[in-house]
Amino acid sequence: MAGGLLDRRLVFVTGKGGVGKTTVAAALATLGAQHGKRTLVCDIDAKGDLARFFETDPVGFDPRVVQPNLELMSMDTEASLKEYLSLQLKLPLLARLGPLARTFDWVATAAPGVKEILTVGKLAWEVREGHYDLVVVDAPATGHIVGQLSAPQGINELVHVGLVREQTGWMIDLLGDAATTGVVIVAAPEEMPVTETLELIERLRSETVVDLAAIVVNRVLPELFGRGEEELFERLCEPEGVAALTEATGGPVEPVLDAARLAVTLRRTRAGHLGRLRDNVDAHLPLLYVPYLFTRTHGLRATHQVAEALGAELGF
Amino acid sequence: MARSSQKRPGTIEQLLAAKEIVVTCGSGGVGKTTTAAALGTMAAVHLGGKVLVLTVDPARRLANAMGMEEFGNVEHRVDAAAFGAAGIEPRGELWAAMLDTKASWDDLVRRHAPDDATRDAILENPLYQNVTGKFVQSHDYIAMERLYEIHHTGAYDLIVVDTPPTRNALDFLEAPDRMAEFFSSRFLRLLIAPYRSRLVNMASRPFYQIADRILGSKFLEDIAEFFILFQSMYDGFVERARAVTRVLEDRRTTFVVVSTLEAAPVREAEFFMEALSGKKLHLGALVLNKVLPDYLLDEQATAVARTMAGEPSRVAAGLPDALGDEKSRERVVAEVGESFLNFQVVAKREAEQRAELAVAPDVVASVPYFDTDIFDLAGLARLGEQLWS
Known part of the structure; x- marks a missing residue:
């Protein structure tokens, strides 16, 4: 059920660059918070984009309340390691080691999966400890998400x-529990985003234990014309129609008709990609549609508009 | 509208004629790969010579059109028939290759390994396979490495390369340095020291204890083995990384920043252009992709759209009955007017972004929003002509 999306407690939001992944993560977190869930939303790339969607200052590893019920944090793997070590190992030694930065950087580079496990581990830990009802992750883009989610298994192999x-076992259990954890792929109805979405679905299935919760189709253009109206539009674009329209409006009508034609073709091209997506995913998988925002693409207003659209799709 | 007219005019054509390497960069989803392919196509068509497009992750249909799927890492010439089908007669040759990270790393190891035994041991090491396959920066490095390798063969007049989708658009620039630093790290020597000799410095003992508790000694041994093997290639590797950096800094190399006029990509493009100039790298052009048409900002057209959206029944009444019944005419008139006004909002936002682009290079090229996908040479040529003019 689509409505069940926010009943999960750990939601990774991914998608090809440029499709609006961060907007959707911000909107899902907003929805969760609005429905009374203690929500944490986490920025993985640390570019600070997520903070912009809440119009707040950049935030660090320590979560900060940005709205009622909603806390925002930015992943920092070194801080995550320090937190882990101080919680689990109670190592006083740590202080004497001084700044871990260089050492850590090296280990993380040399040992693949270390950064990923510290990221996933921190988030899974917040969920396991019940600190939040919902953790939404603005996860890496399609190319990197599988590496992130499969890190616990990868570490197990090495x-x-x-x-x-010792830590990877419970993480795999938590990630693999479909009632708890899910991935949301954000796609725009364009060629590459749809192709990457389909490829990612396959890789998630074969390389990770995580369940695909939903696909959000972002930036869906409105259908301009209803039944029979497109033919009417075509006739309007012929010389007689143009002449009559010019007469009736008293100005240059060609640019206006050209713009409508552009809108119609864009919509049609996108409909093709949307169809390809629909045909190639499991029929039970929720597809949530978010309309193209003509007015704003960033900031709190955009976050709320997308949250509203997603809420409607989820049946709230 | 193809370029800024305030400064000394330059064109993409001049840029491509003068340079040997063009690197396209920008944030994800802005059309880097397509732009690189279009630039390469135009160079082959108009300037002649041997042009190579080296790309990381092309859309499948585009890859097919250029024969990349079939050849992968191997450079191959784009079939003349493909040009013929697009009605184009190129003066030169267009070649294409797709970057296969794993295969390129294997090549690198084969080239630098001192002997066959070391080579095989490295290629079979599980850590090596993990590093090359999953470690994100390894893609960045290998892209630049391969660019160097191909350039060094002297086989091409021009190489156009697009950069891997990275979290930070700058990563690939620093990759050669970081790779060199990585293999010369003091920490690395420290880490593998106990596996080379039994003598461990007392001062470093706490470190091993922690590392051992966290990762387990077997894993540390694996790491050590891997790097001891890799050290045999160290000199060749570091020298190579420096050579790659030199090529990127050479005046024969230029960078083309690609962006759409959305807020986030523009921010990244600005950041990138500043970083390039900070590193004394040559910023050749800024390509603004998927730009909405100018006519959306036309004032008179706006007035028409407002009339249509605001008084659809009056306008529809003035249209011939032959178009359709009055209710339908009214709806179409209203929709067309509103659609124009909707897209105008976006076009205005784009114009604003464009005005705010503070650091702009001599060459700024705009590419219109194509209403269909670009998946063949004809499409690339269509896009390319927009860049060229």
């Missing part, structure tokens, strides 16, 4: 003993 290994 590291056979030690503290890290």
Whole structure:
């Protein structure tokens, strides 16, 4: 059920660059908070884009309340490691090691999956400890999300003993529980975003334990004309129609007709990609449609508009 | 509208004629790959010579059109028949290759490994496979490495390369340096020291204890083995990374920043252009992609659209009955007017973004919003002509 999306407790939002992944993450978190869930929304790329959607200052690893019920944080793997070590190991030694930065950078670079496990681990831990009802993650783009979500298994293959290994078991359980964790893929109805979405669905299935919760189709253009009206429009574009319209409006009508034609063709091209998406996904998978926002693409207003559209799609 | 007229006019044509390497960059989804392919196509068509398009992740239909799917990492010439089908007769040759990270890394190891045993040990090491396959920066590095390799063969007059989709558009520029630093790290030597000799410095003991508790000693051994193997290639590697950096800094290399006129990509493009000039790299052009047509800002047309949206029944009454019944005429008139006004809002926002682009290079090219996808040479040529003029 589509409405069940926000009943999950850990939601990763991904998608090809430029499709509005961050907007959708911000909107889902807003919806959750509006419905009384203690919500955490987390920026992984640390570019600070998420903060812009709440029109707030950049935030660090420590969550900050940005709206009632809604906290925002930015992932910092080094801070995550420090938190983990101080919580789990109670290592006083740590202080004497001084800044971990260089060492950490090196280990994280050398040992693939370390950064990913610290990211996923921190988020899964917040969920397991019940600190929040809902954790929404503005996750890496389609190219990198699988590496992130499969990190616990990857670590299992490489590291056979030690503290890290002990942690991966419960993470895999939590990530693999479809009632708890889900991925939302954001797609725009264009060629590459649809292609990448279909490829990602396959990779999620074969390489991770995480369930695909929904696909959000963003920037759907409105249908301009109803039944029979497009033919009428075509006739309007012929010389007689143009002449009559010019007479009736008293100005240059060609640009206005050209713009309508552009809108119609754009919509049609996109409908083709949308159809390809629909035909190739499981019929039970919720597809949530968000209309193209002509007015704003950024900021709090856009977040709320997208939240409203998603809320309607989810049956709220 | 194809370029800024205030400054000394330059064109994409002059730029491509003068340079040997063109690197396109920008944030995800702005059309980097398509722009790179279009630039390469135009160079082959108009300037002649041997032109290579090296791309990371092309759309499938585009890759097919250029024969990339079939050849992958291997450079191959785009079939003359494909040009013929598009009604184009190129003066030169267009070549294409897709970047396969894994295969390129394997090539690199084969080239630098001191002997066959080391080579095989590295290629089979699970850590190596993980690093090359999953480690994000390895894509950045290998793209630049391969660019260097191909340029060094002297086989092409022009190489157009697009950059991998990275979290930070600058990553690939720093990749060669970081890779060199990575392999010369003191920490690396520290880490693998105990596996080379039994003597471990007392001062570093706490470090091993922690590392051991977190990761387990078996894993540390794996890491050590991997890097001991890799160290045999160290000199070749570092020298190579420096050479790659030199090529990027060379005046024969230019960077083309691609962006749409949406807020986030523009912000990233600005950041990128500043960073390029900070690094003394040559910023050749800014390509503004998917730009809405100018006519959306026309004042008289706006008045017409307002009339249509505001008084659809009056306008519809003045239209011939032959078009359709009055109710339908009214709806169409209203929709057409409103649609114009809707798109105008976006066009205005784009104009604003464009005005705010503070650092603009000599060449700024705009590409209109094509209403269909670009998936063949004809499409690339259509896009390319917009860049060219």
